Amino acid sequence: MKKNLTYKIIEKHLVSGEMKAGKEIAIKIDQTLTQDATGTMVYLQFEAIGIKRVQTELSVSYVDHNTIQTDYKNPDDHLFLQSFAKKYGLYFSRPGNGICHQVHLERFGLPGKTLLGSDSHTPTGGGLGMLAIGAGGLDIACAMAGAPFTLNMPKVIGIHLTGSLQSMCSAKDVILELLRRCTVKNGVGKVFEYFGDGVASLSVPQRATITNMGAELGVTTSIFPSDRVTKEWLALQKREGWQELAADDGAEYDEIIDIDLTKIEPMIAQPHMPDLVVPVREIEGKKIVQAAIGSCTNSSINDLGIAADILDGKTVAPNVSLGVAPGSKQVYTSAIEAGIIKKLVKSGARMLESACGPCIGMGFAPASGGASVRTFNRNFKGRSGTATAEIYLASPETAAASALYGCITDPRKVKVKFTDYSAKTEINDNMIEKPAPGSDFDSIEIIRGPNIKPCPKASPAPESFTAEVLIKTGDNITTDHIMPAGTRVLPYRSNIPEIAKFVFEAVSPGFYDRAMKAGTGVIIGGENYGQGSSREHAALAPMYLGVKAVITKSFARIHKANLINFGIVPLVFENPADYDIIKEGMSLSFPSFLSDIKSGKRVKAVDPATGREFYFVHDLEKKGVDLIEAGGMLNYIFNTRK
Numbered sequence: 001m002k003k004n005l006t007y008k009i010i011e012k013h014l015v016s017g018e019m020k021a022g023k024e025i026a027i028k029i030d031q032t033l034t035q036d037a038t039g040t041m042v043y044l045q046f047e048a049i050g051i052k053r054v055q056t057e058l059s060v061s062y063v064d065h066n067t068i069q070t071d072y073k074n075p076d077d078h079l080f081l082q083s084f085a086k087k088y089g090l091y092f093s094r095p096g097n098g099i100c101h102q103v104h105l106e107r108f109g110l111p112g113k114t115l116l117g118s119d120s121h122t123p124t125g126g127g128l129g130m131l132a133i134g135a136g137g138l139d140i141a142c143a144m145a146g147a148p149f150t151l152n153m154p155k156v157i158g159i160h161l162t163g164s165l166q167s168m169c170s171a172k173d174v175i176l177e178l179l180r181r182c183t184v185k186n187g188v189g190k191v192f193e194y195f196g197d198g199v200a201s202l203s204v205p206q207r208a209t210i211t212n213m214g215a216e217l218g219v220t221t222s223i224f225p226s227d228r229v230t231k232e233w234l235a236l237q238k239r240e241g242w243q244e245l246a247a248d249d250g251a252e253y254d255e256i257i258d259i260d261l262t263k264i265e266p267m268i269a270q271p272h273m274p275d276l277v278v279p280v281r282e283i284e285g286k287k288i289v290q291a292a293i294g295s296c297t298n299s300s301i302n303d304l305g306i307a308a309d310i311l312d313g314k315t316v317a318p319n320v321s322l323g324v325a326p327g328s329k330q331v332y333t334s335a336i337e338a339g340i341i342k343k344l345v346k347s348g349a350r351m352l353e354s355a356c357g358p359c360i361g362m363g364f365a366p367a368s369g370g371a372s373v374r375t376f377n378r379n380f381k382g383r384s385g386t387a388t389a390e391i392y393l394a395s396p397e398t399a400a401a402s403a404l405y406g407c408i409t410d411p412r413k414v415k416v417k418f419t420d421y422s423a424k425t426e427i428n429d430n431m432i433e434k435p436a437p438g439s440d441f442d443s444i445e446i447i448r449g450p451n452i453k454p455c456p457k458a459s460p461a462p463e464s465f466t467a468e469v470l471i472k473t474g475d476n477i478t479t480d481h482i483m484p485a486g487t488r489v490l491p492y493r494s495n496i497p498e499i500a501k502f503v504f505e506a507v508s509p510g511f512y513d514r515a516m517k518a519g520t521g522v523i524i525g526g527e528n529y530g531q532g533s534s535r536e537h538a539a540l541a542p543m544y545l546g547v548k549a550v551i552t553k554s555f556a557r558i559h560k561a562n563l564i565n566f567g568i569v570p571l572v573f574e575n576p577a578d579y580d581i582i583k584e585g586m587s588l589s590f591p592s593f594l595s596d597i598k599s600g601k602r603v604k605a606v607d608p609a610t611g612r613e614f615y616f617v618h619d620l621e622k623k624g625v626d627l628i629e630a631g632g633m634l635n636y637i638f639n640t641r642k
């Protein structure tokens with residue numbers, strides 16, 4: 001059998017299961033990463049599991065999401081994370097050192113390794129030939145404790161690249177084109193593996209832009225081969241550990257998608273979904289109030305350099321505020337040395353911290369009703385911090401050209417000769433703390449501020465219950481809808497009772513009060529429920545509010561796993577027409593809930609008002625059933641240990 005690269009890496013890491021698409025497998029995890037907004041819960045859970053030191057080859061704790069620090073909550077989290085890393089054997093990337101995915105790519109990622117991260121854009125590492133997967137925090141805690149990661153063996157889709165990009169067309173346009181073709185929901189259960197002659201024309205950061213935003217396709221991960229380009233890039237980073245990795249010639253793929261890079265043109269995602277993609281030329285001229293360059297998708301030195309070269313000697317349009325956030329301290333200092341920052345600041349750009357910032361609604365929100373062109377990866381409604389804002393996603397070329405002209409602009413109208421800044425890379429790891437050496441870890445004290453509350457546990461699954469339908473949503477509900485982020489909410493990531501008050505806040509005001517009153521609830525959803533981020537708070541907080549089951553037409557991968565980890569059953573309508581019959585506010589009785597789950601795939605519910613029966617199905621395998629029965633992963637671990 002001619003093997004694809006994904007197959008080869010999984011085979012090397014396989015702990016159990018059969019490598020057949022859709023079958024449950026478990027793989028060894030070499031590296032983990034967390035960021036602060038998900039990390040505090042991960043480490044509280046790791047503490048609860050009770051292992052003394054991390055068991056992976058390498059685990060890194062980053063601080064990049066909550067860096068605004070309007071009060072004690074965020075800095076308290078940072079101190080907790082820092083002290084935790086020291087005690088348990090992790091590297092700690094201090095606030096200011098940059099966005100986890102960019103820093104991990106630069107400083108830790110290695111071809112052929114598996115990486116599990118508590119952030120959905122962990123597949124950025126696929127740009128280096130890693131098998132890098134985003135997951136919920138509890139899965140990361142378990143991987144750090146040495147447990148293999150369980151997933152369904154994905155289908156592998158070969159993305160066949162030919163040709164090379166034309167001037168002003170970029171890697172971002174490639175992934176936007178794929179989003180246009182495949183949409184946000186068709187990647188579930190798949191890996192996108194890139195191959196073909198076109199690969200060599202893309203740099204590692206360009207590849208990483210593509211694999212990063214594969215998250216928006218819903219794929220398990222995306223991966224590029226590791227070739228000479230990878231080797232040279234790692235050498236630039238003064239890193240060792242390169243190895244050549246590629247699919248066998250003529251390798252088998254479940255499907256092949258052809259992309260001729262030469263034909264790619266500037267693309268843009270319109271509000272409010274990353275797959276509402278059109279060529280930039282089709283919506284040229286739309287006035288904007290803001291442009292932003294950065295985020296884990298496009299914040300490498302060349303991304304900033306492109307903007308600087310376009311804006312060099314000119315001034316940002318008077319109606320536009322341009323924000324630039326370098327992806328890492330390394331990018332920032334290198335860009336200073338290369339003169340990029342000077343060009344940007346002279347043109348009127350506002351330099352932002354090396355952090356997620358506006359991508360997750362932490363500052364730099366657009367004006368009311370304003371349009372903003374961002375090089376980011378998500379444009380869900382309200383995520384920017386302004387409910388009425390219109391967020392467009394595009395390349396650095398398009399964002400900079402639009403900032404210059406004050407309206408959405410096809411960058412091909414700007415004539416610039418770009419400099420390749422990658423050789424300017426300056427290395428200095430002084431903001432990365434190494435795990436403490438020695439053996440007196442017990443004496444290291446964990447610093448725990450008042451906002452850090454223990455992770456709540458679910459109760460074991462009941463045999464029967466009656467629940468209120470707390471909400472009925474449409475398709476493509478994101479985790480930002482379920483558990484919003486931004487300056488008001490993110491500071492409570494370590495405090496579930498408080499953050500639970502924000503569940504479905506914008507979609508269904510009063511959800512929290514209804515859930516508290518009902519005591520036991522279920523959620524009804526449409527297709528691709530829970531797409532977007534890996535935040536387990538979107539499962540943990542509903543669990544805390546008494547949600548026992550989420551019943552949908554289909555689920556996004558990470559959210560579904562998070563629900564199971566916290567003892568909430570993900571169910572799918574056996575008869576999709578029942579979606580129209582079940583209404584918000586009605587009751588549903590589950591007369592034999594646990595027995596149904598354990599004995600087969602069908603769960604029965606009854607409307608007590610009419611006696612009408614409904615059937616829902618689950619696809620849990622043995623481990624999933626055990627987790628539900630126990631009331632989630634933490635209970636399961638404790639029970640099996642007894």
Ligand code: MIC
Nearest residue numbers: 037038119120121533534535
């Ligand atoms: C995001 O981009 O939505 C986030 C914020 O990075 C999340 C993680 C989180 O909610 O903390 C993600 O992508 O997983």
Ligand code: SF4
Nearest residue numbers: 121295296356359360
């Ligand atoms: Fe941070 Fe945005 Fe990337 Fe999420 S998508 S990790 S918020 S930069």
